[in-house]
Amino acid sequence: MEQDLMRELEAKCIQEQPPECVAACPVHVDARKMAAAVAKGDFDAALAVYAKAVAFPSVVSRICDAPCQTACKRREAGDPIRIRNLERACVEHGTRQQRSVFLRKRDKEVAVVGGGLSGLCAAAELGRKGYQVTLYEKSDRPGGSLLALPPEKLPPELLETDLKVLEPLPVTIRLNEPVGRGGVPFSDITERYDAVYVAAGSAEGFEELGETDETTLATRIEKVFAGGRMRLKNCSPIAAVGDGRRAAISIDRFLQGVSLASGREREGAFKTELYTDTERIEPHAAVSPSGPDGAYTKEEAQKEAQRCIQCQCLECVKGCAFLAHYKSYPKRYVREVYNNLTIVMGMRHGNEMINSCSLCGQCAAICPNGLNMGEVCLQARREMVRTKKMPPSAHDFALRDLAHSNSDAYFLARNQPGHEKSRYVFFPGCQLGASAPGLVKRAYADLSSRLAGGVGLMLGCCGVIADWAGRERLFEETVEKLTGAWASLGEPEVIAACPTCFTVFKAHYPRMRVRGIWDVLSKTGLPENFVDGKGRVLAVQDACTTRHAPDVQDGVRRLAEKMGYTLEEPRYAREITQCCGYGGLTDYANPNVGREMAARCAGQSGSDYLTYCINCRDSILREDSRAVHLLELVYPADSAKETGVAGYSLRRENREGLRAQLLREIWGEEALESGYAVSVTLDEQVEKDVEERMILKEDIARAVAAAEESGNKILDKATGRFVASHKSGAVTYWVWYTPENGGFRVHRAYSHRMDIEV
Amino acid sequence: MSQETYDSGVDLSEAGEMVCHKCGIPLVIGTVTLSYLGSSFPVNLPKCSRCGLVYIPEELALGRMLQVEKSLEDK
Numbered sequence: 001m002e003q004d005l006m007r008e009l010e011a012k013c014i015q016e017q018p019p020e021c022v023a024a025c026p027v028h029v030d031a032r033k034m035a036a037a038v039a040k041g042d043f044d045a046a047l048a049v050y051a052k053a054v055a056f057p058s059v060v061s062r063i064c065d066a067p068c069q070t071a072c073k074r075r076e077a078g079d080p081i082r083i084r085n086l087e088r089a090c091v092e093h094g095t096r097q098q099r100s101v102f103l104r105k106r107d108k109e110v111a112v113v114g115g116g117l118s119g120l121c122a123a124a125e126l127g128r129k130g131y132q133v134t135l136y137e138k139s140d141r142p143g144g145s146l147l148a149l150p151p152e153k154l155p156p157e158l159l160e161t162d163l164k165v166l167e168p169l170p171v172t173i174r175l176n177e178p179v180g181r182g183g184v185p186f187s188d189i190t191e192r193y194d195a196v197y198v199a200a201g202s203a204e205g206f207e208e209l210g211e212t213d214e215t216t217l218a219t220r221i222e223k224v225f226a227g228g229r230m231r232l233k234n235c236s237p238i239a240a241v242g243d244g245r246r247a248a249i250s251i252d253r254f255l256q257g258v259s260l261a262s263g264r265e266r267e268g269a270f271k272t273e274l275y276t277d278t279e280r281i282e283p284h285a286a287v288s289p290s291g292p293d294g295a296y297t298k299e300e301a302q303k304e305a306q307r308c309i310q311c312q313c314l315e316c317v318k319g320c321a322f323l324a325h326y327k328s329y330p331k332r333y334v335r336e337v338y339n340n341l342t343i344v345m346g347m348r349h350g351n352e353m354i355n356s357c358s359l360c361g362q363c364a365a366i367c368p369n370g371l372n373m374g375e376v377c378l379q380a381r382r383e384m385v386r387t388k389k390m391p392p393s394a395h396d397f398a399l400r401d402l403a404h405s406n407s408d409a410y411f412l413a414r415n416q417p418g419h420e421k422s423r424y425v426f427f428p429g430c431q432l433g434a435s436a437p438g439l440v441k442r443a444y445a446d447l448s449s450r451l452a453g454g455v456g457l458m459l460g461c462c463g464v465i466a467d468w469a470g471r472e473r474l475f476e477e478t479v480e481k482l483t484g485a486w487a488s489l490g491e492p493e494v495i496a497a498c499p500t501c502f503t504v505f506k507a508h509y510p511r512m513r514v515r516g517i518w519d520v521l522s523k524t525g526l527p528e529n530f531v532d533g534k535g536r537v538l539a540v541q542d543a544c545t546t547r548h549a550p551d552v553q554d555g556v557r558r559l560a561e562k563m564g565y566t567l568e569e570p571r572y573a574r575e576i577t578q579c580c581g582y583g584g585l586t587d588y589a590n591p592n593v594g595r596e597m598a599a600r601c602a603g604q605s606g607s608d609y610l611t612y613c614i615n616c617r618d619s620i621l622r623e624d625s626r627a628v629h630l631l632e633l634v635y636p637a638d639s640a641k642e643t644g645v646a647g648y649s650l651r652r653e654n655r656e657g658l659r660a661q662l663l664r665e666i667w668g669e670e671a672l673e674s675g676y677a678v679s680v681t682l683d684e685q686v687e688k689d690v691e692e693r694m695i696l697k698e699d700i701a702r703a704v705a706a707a708e709e710s711g712n713k714i715l716d717k718a719t720g721r722f723v724a725s726h727k728s729g730a731v732t733y734w735v736w737y738t739p740e741n742g743g744f745r746v747h748r749a750y751s752h753r754m755d756i757e758v
Numbered sequence: 759m760s761q762e763t764y765d766s767g768v769d770l771s772e773a774g775e776m777v778c779h780k781c782g783i784p785l786v787i788g789t790v791t792l793s794y795l796g797s798s799f800p801v802n803l804p805k806c807s808r809c810g811l812v813y814i815p816e817e818l819a820l821g822r823m824l825q826v827e828k829s830l831e832d833k
Contacts, residue, residue, distance in 0.1 A: 348832045391831035392795075693820075714785065714813050715777045722779070723813060734814060752819040753827050756812050757791040757798065 001379065006338040012371035013331035014273045019311035021083060023272035024071035026242025029053040031068050031083045031308075038086055038305035041298065046305075047094030050087050054241060055124035056162035057096075059117070059146065061087035062154050063237045067269060073311050076278040079286035081308050085294045089301035103170070106130040108255045111193040113179045113186075116144020117237060118228030119199035120163075121244025122251075126197075127169030129252055134193070135171060138178035144201055145229065152293060180205035190224060195254055197247040199228035199240075206230070215267075216250045216260040217243065225250050242268055275368045276311040316363035316373070319572055320579075321596035322356055322586065323363060323373065330363065330373050337380050348389065354380045355394045356593045359468055359584035360544035365575045374584065381470025392730060393753060395469035397694040398588040400729070402474075405430035405461035406481065409674060410655040412459040413485035414667060416448050421490025423453025426517075427505075429498030430461035431582075432631075434651035435614045437658035442635040443497060443517065444662070446527050451520075456489045457666075458482070459659055462501040463508070464545075468585045479508055486512065495520050497631065499543035499552060499613050500583075518555045518612065521634060526563065531633045533565035539605035540567050541620065541627065542577035543613035550574065556612045556630060563633055570604035578604075582615035591692070598623050618645045649690070649697035677705035679743030686746050695733060695749050702726050703735045704744050721747055732756070763789055763800045768818045770804060776813050778806035785813055792823065795830045 017023075021031040030049050037046035047057065054060045064084050072080035110126050112119045115137030123133045141147060143159050166173070179200070180186050186206070189196055198206055198219075209219035209226050217225040227243030229235065246267060253260050287304040289296045296304065316330060317323040326333065333353065340350030357377035364372035384390040404410060410433065415422050426447050428440040448455040463478030486494070486509075494514045496502040505514040538560065546552040553574050557567055572578045580601045581587050581594030588594075601616065602609075602623035609627035611617040620627035622645055646654060660671040680701050682690065690697070707713040707724030714723040716736070725734045732755075736748035776785040785804035790812050792799050804813040814823070 347829065351832050391828075393827065393831060711780045712809075712811055713779045714811065715779050717775045717777060723776070725814070732814075734816070734819065748816060750816045750819045752814065752823045754792045754794040754823050756814070757793055758810055 001338050001341050001383065003338070006334060009334045009371060009376060010331050012367065012369040013313075013329060013334070014275060014369065015313045015329040015331055017272050017274035017313075019274055019276070020071040020073055020272055021068035021081075021311075023266075023274075024067040024269050025053075026067075026236075026239050026268045027053045027245050029068065029083075029087070031072075031081070031086075032310055034090065035081060035083070035086060035305040035308035036310060038090065038301055039308065041302050043090055043094035043298070043301075044097065045094075046086075047090040048097055050090050051096065054087075055121050055165055056117070056159075056241075057087065058091050058158040058162045059154065060237060060241060061091050062158065063146070063149065065236045065238055067236075067238065073276050073278055074281075074307060074309055077281040077309075078283040078307070082286050082289075082294075082304055085289055085296050086301055086305055088294065089296040089298070092295065093298050093301065103128075104130040105170070106132070106255075108132070108194040109134065109192075110251055110255075111136065111189050111196045112199065113189065113196065114144060114199040114201055114228065115139075115142035115173065115175075116199060116201055116228060116240070117146055118240040118244040118247075119144070119197065120166075121241045122197045122199065122227075122247045123171045123173075123244075124166060124169065125245055125248030126251060127166065127171040129248070131170070131251075131255070133169070133171040135173045136177045136179050136184065136189070137173060137175050138183065140175050142173055142175070145235075190221060194223065195251040196224045197244075197251060198224060198226040199230065199244065199247070201229050203230045213261075215264050217247045218250065218260060223254060225254075273368075274311060275313045275315065276309070277315060278309065281309055313368075315368075316366045316371075319362055319366050319576060321581075321600050322358060322593050325356070325593050325596060326353055330367075330371050330376075333373060334371075334376055337376055341380055341383055350380075351384070351391050351394070352590060353377075354384070355391070355589035356586055357584055358544065358579035358581065358586045358597065360579040361547060362544065362572075362576055362578060365547055377584070378468075378470065381468075382472055383470075385470040385472070390470065394589045395465075395471075395585055396730065398465050398585045399469055399471070399474070401430070402461050402463075402465040402478070404652055405433075405459075405655065406478065409652070410459050410659050411485075412457060412659055412662070413489060414458075415456045415489055416454045417667060419454030419456075421454065422456030422492035423490075424451055424495050425456035425458050425486065425489055425492040426495050427458045427460075427462075427497065427501055429496070429501045429614075430465075430655070431651075432497055432614045433459060433655050433658050435618055435646055435654070436629070436632070437654040437661075438637055439629070439631050439635055440497070440658060441662065442637075443631060444666075446635065447495065447517075447520070450524060450527075454492075455495075456492055457662065458485060458489070458494075459655075459662075460485075462498075462504040464500055464504045465585065467504070467508075468583070475508075483509060483511065499549075500545040502552065503545045503549065516552055516555060518552070518559050518630065522555055522559050522562070526559075526634060529636065530563050531636050533560070533563050533633070535564060535566050537566045537568055537607045538610035538628070539570050539607045540573055541570075541580070541601055541604075541609045541611045541613075541616045542573050543611070543616060544577055544579040544583050545613070547575050547577055552612075556610075560610055560630060560633070565610065565633075567610065568605055568607050572600075572604060580613070580616040580619035582613075582619060587619075588694070594619075595623075602627075621645050647687070647691050648694065652696065652698065676701035678708065680704060680737070680746050681740065681743060682746045682749070686749055690749055693750060695751055699726070699728050699731075699733045699751075700735050700746055700749050702728060703733045704737055704746075707735075719747075727755075763802050766801050766803060766818050767822045768815050770802065770815075776804055778809060778811050780811070781806050781808040783808060785811075792826075794827055795833075797830055799826070 034049040066084040109132045112135040217227045336350045359374035466475035581597035586594045598619035602625035612630040617629045663669040663671040703726035790803040
């Protein structure tokens with residue numbers, strides 16, 4: 001991944017953008033953080049947040065025009081947060097922490113003309129930066145227009161309190177010293193000081209300064225800046241504070257000889273890109289203050305602050321168990337992926353995360369900017385494979401499953417008996433044949449009897465497993481193999497039973513024409529013995545691979561409704577559907593995250609689920625929820641035997657058995673069912689262990705057979721059990737067993753990848 | 759010269775209960791080299807002093823060895 005791309009992707013994630021209240025404030029008071037502190041009753045911390053942005057909190061919290069409140073997202077669910085009242089509560093109930101003033105003394109001298117709010121703020125900011133500030137005030141008291149406010153709005157003692165912040169700073173206030181007409185000549189000021197901020201309230205007498213620059217407050221005279229009410233068209237107190245801050249920054253930059261204007265786009269009020277969904281927020285009215293003029297008690301303030309929804313995006317994280325699992329958000333994840341790929345020495349801590357994503361693209365469908373973590377993780381996997389940095393264990397088992405599906409154990413491509421070529425070919429996919437082989441048989445029998453022109457059959461894997469594993473070469477080879485087999489049947493129209501195969505064929509098999517079986521059944525009509533829903537309610541679990549295929553989603557719904565089912569749409573359906581944990585090989589690379597994904601799917605509704613991907617069905621069943629695959633309703637089984645979830649070994653047996661049965665019953669050919677090297681029966685605990693440890697009965701049987709044949713086995717005298725080991729591929733399997741009825745009973749099975757050197 | 763071995767983290771005191779079926783003698787603790795992705799580690803494990811047959815206990819395979827495998831894969 002190139003750094004430019006990483007930055008571009010990072011920028012799409014808006015989680016770190018400021019909330020509306022912060023962006024709307026000219027000095028960016030962090031009202032969200034302040035409210036969080038008040039909500040906990042920590043008024044000291046809240047006041048510290050406020051005072052960081054506002055030098056005179058007692059005054060400003062009384063008179064602020066609070067653009068933050070107009071912007072507050074809470075207005076979409078009740079009243080906006082009364083931020084100004086909260087600020088006042090911070091001042092009244094919090095104790096101001098004496099800022100540990102560590103002044104870096106600078107020898108530059110700055111004059112501020114005008115002791116109103118803007119001038120005072122600039123003086124405070126410049127003083128904090130260590131400049132020697134002299135403030136010229138024409139009257140006998142600082143405060144300017146603040147002094148004209150009625151005492152019930154601004155009690156005079158508050159100004160006194162706030163002015164104390166100037167005491168430790170290198171700020172000198174010269175009262176009764178007007179500048180300009182009738183006072184100190186302005187030219188004297190500009191001559192004597194290194195920089196000047198004019199905030200005189202009125203532009204009268206300062207005409208020579210001309211228009212001020214909006215961003216920098218620079219005037220026609222190089223070292224003179226101007227702002228406050230003499231510039232602002234309104235009387236917004238917080239805008240006056242903002243000008244004071246802006247002038248201080250400009251003067252600091254000017255005196256340090258750096259660019260005045262660069263990088264200041266977001267200094268004042270701006271429009272944030274943060275997205276916050278308020279649709280699911282319960283509306284609450286504002287808490288009314290019981291004290292005079294908007295004074296909150298501690299409890300009232302706390303209650304009001306608890307209404308703050310703490311604006312953030314996290315929309316994708318809310319929808320995805322994988323994104324939630326790593327407890328952060330895509331902006332950080334993109335950076336982790338980038339770091340993981342570019343690391344030269346040290347641990348690649350991002351490997352597990354990269355291999356845990358289901359690559360389903362739900363995040364991109366939800367994200368206001370379309371950031372696709374699935375694409376990021378898939379590209380990363382490909383790069384890891386190319387650079388030989390892919391952990392070998394991550395996808396080993398899944399790739400072996402692909403190999404099994406496309407080996408003689410399962411792979412098949414046949415025309416319908418009596419046909420030289422096929423008009424259609426039924427492609428059930430690798431997992432449907434593994435989970436529900438009977439269903440595949442019944443579906444093929446139906447299609448081949450009702451569709452004219454020959455319905456061929458192809459068994460195998462479409463290659464998505466290789467694609468998900470980042471194995472580009474293997475994926476290409478698989479596409480080639482299947483395309484060749486398909487062409488040999490006369491390039492028939494493909495009828496896919498699996499929504500993932502359907503999507504993969506459409507995207508990666510340019511010569512194929514593909515339809516879903518749901519579509520064929522809609523047009524051809526249902527077989528006679530489908531299960532009539534009689535109004536039964538089912539919640540639809542859309543397959544994640546068809547999120548951008550509304551025609552598939554509609555087709556499935558139409559068919560289910562035709563069969564008499566009433567469908568329920570869960571929150572995450574259609575374009576924003578959740579992956580069940582199988583997608584992207586999550587279940588293999590990180591079973592915990594896979595289970596978390598399954599649990600989310602299974603927890604969406606109290607109704608039974610309707611799926612059209614067999615992996616969705618199995619995942620939901622594994623969570624002890626009820627789910628039925630669409631085709632189970634179309635082609636019901638004679639017995640209920642098929643509804644359980646097949647483990648890894650049974651899945652292989654099912655595939656092999658399905659192929660052999662079809663060959664025998666339809667094509668009259670004897671196919672050898674491979675079977676196991678020796679007959680093994682697993683203890684109940686071992687049945688569970690091998691699923692978690694991804695150990696096949698086949699590997700267990702091979703270990704036992706090899707030990708029995710060679711005599712290379714260990715006897716545990718304490719239990720009388722034998723211990724055998726066998727290396728297959730990169731994995732060494734260990735089996736504890738005892739002979740039983742001509743076969744073997746297995747008491748333990750485990751494996752490792754490290755080699756034992758002899 | 760004796761080579762320093764890694765601690766397997768597993769109680770091997772019952773090694774004597776394990777018997778090599780072929781040689782008919784109890785396994786004894788000896789040094790075995792385990793390797794993965796180009797790194798190798800000498801470890802003390804039960805093995806047959808005659809034919810060299812090694813026993814890897816379950817708690818070692820699923821514990822220490824798995825940890826080492828994972829960290830070597832992430833290196």
